[in-house]
Amino acid sequence: MKEQQTILTKDKNQEMREVVLQLHDLNKSFDDNHVLKHFNMKLYKGENLVIMGKSGSGKSVMIKCLVGLMEADSGKISVMHKDITSLNQESLDVLRADIGFLFQGSALYDSMTVRENLEFPLRRHTKRFEKSVDREKLVIEALGNVGLYHTVDLMPAELSGGMQRRIALARTLILQPRIILYDEPTSGLDPITAKEIIILMQDIQKKYNTSSLIITHDVDCARVISDRMILLIDGTNYAEGTFEELSASIDPKVRAFFKQ
Ligand SMILES: Nc1ncnc2c1ncn2[C@@H]1O[C@H](COP(=O)(O)OP(=O)(O)OP(=O)(O)O)[C@@H](O)[C@H]1O
Numbered sequence: 001m002k003e004q005q006t007i008l009t010k011d012k013n014q015e016m017r018e019v020v021l022q023l024h025d026l027n028k029s030f031d032d033n034h035v036l037k038h039f040n041m042k043l044y045k046g047e048n049l050v051i052m053g054k055s056g057s058g059k060s061v062m063i064k065c066l067v068g069l070m071e072a073d074s075g076k077i078s079v080m081h082k083d084i085t086s087l088n089q090e091s092l093d094v095l096r097a098d099i100g101f102l103f104q105g106s107a108l109y110d111s112m113t114v115r116e117n118l119e120f121p122l123r124r125h126t127k128r129f130e131k132s133v134d135r136e137k138l139v140i141e142a143l144g145n146v147g148l149y150h151t152v153d154l155m156p157a158e159l160s161g162g163m164q165r166r167i168a169l170a171r172t173l174i175l176q177p178r179i180i181l182y183d184e185p186t187s188g189l190d191p192i193t194a195k196e197i198i199i200l201m202q203d204i205q206k207k208y209n210t211s212s213l214i215i216t217h218d219v220d221c222a223r224v225i226s227d228r229m230i231l232l233i234d235g236t237n238y239a240e241g242t243f244e245e246l247s248a249s250i251d252p253k254v255r256a257f258f259k260q
């Protein structure tokens with residue numbers, strides 16, 4: 001992996017930490033639907049940051065702006081201290097390979113086998129993975145990480161929902177990203193399978209020291225996985241803190257999230 005300059009910033013506890021991802025004053029509207037209004041967020045290296053917000057609050061829009069699938073109306077997005085709006089296409093592609101994105105749902109390619117699904121990002125980022133790379137080895141390692149090597153020649157339709165989610169995670173991991181963005185990683189899964197996915201996410205974080213942004217409205221998931229949380233309410237980063245801090249809040253808008 002290439003070396004990068006480390007720039008440290010003080011967090012709210014005055015500790016010096018590296019910011020790997022930052023949204024500054026982000027705005028995004030669809031006609032008169034003002035989804036994001038001066039939204040701010042910092043993701044520190046090695047942390048699991050959970051963003052919670054109710055359905056339709058703009059969580060997916062925010063993450064899509066982050067990965068360039070959608071263009072924000074204004075505001076700044078920095079990845080590894082680089083303002084992505086000022087980068088040319090080539091630098092942007094290099095930087096994007098550092099970010100893994102697990103889509104809401106699994107978004108596997110239905111017409112491709114598990115192996116082909118996993119090889120797809122390797123082909124797209126050929127610059128990073130030159131010809132010398134042993135694709136098969138990477139596929140085996142990525143599938144091993146999610147305990148599903150035996151599915152390598154199956155089609156997505158032959159897998160359960162939980163298995164599809166794990167394969168999607170393996171596909172995200174194959175590019176060895178420094179940052180992983182998870183959009184509702186446990187939605188639509190039964191509680192036991194959801195727990196397996198959460199354990200997998202924790203294992204991956206430990207093994208690769210990745211920084212993760214996890215979007216969820218699953219309170220159990222947030223409790224287990226978050227080092228820090230942001231509540232997205234009315235388009236802004238309404239409240240920030242640890243799970244314990246936020247769940248003890250007396251603010252009615254914050255409390256609404258933790259009522260089961
Ligand atoms: N491409 C689009 N065109 C117009 N409006 C959009 C578009 N994408 C999202 N929106 C609107 O933006 C708002 C936020 O949508 P978003 O998908 O970010 O919600 P969410 O917080 O991810 O919800 P959920 O928890 O259900 O996934 C909604 O009002 C939605 O209708």
Ligand SMILES: [Mg+2]
Binds near residue numbers: 059060061104183
């Ligand atoms: Mg969403």
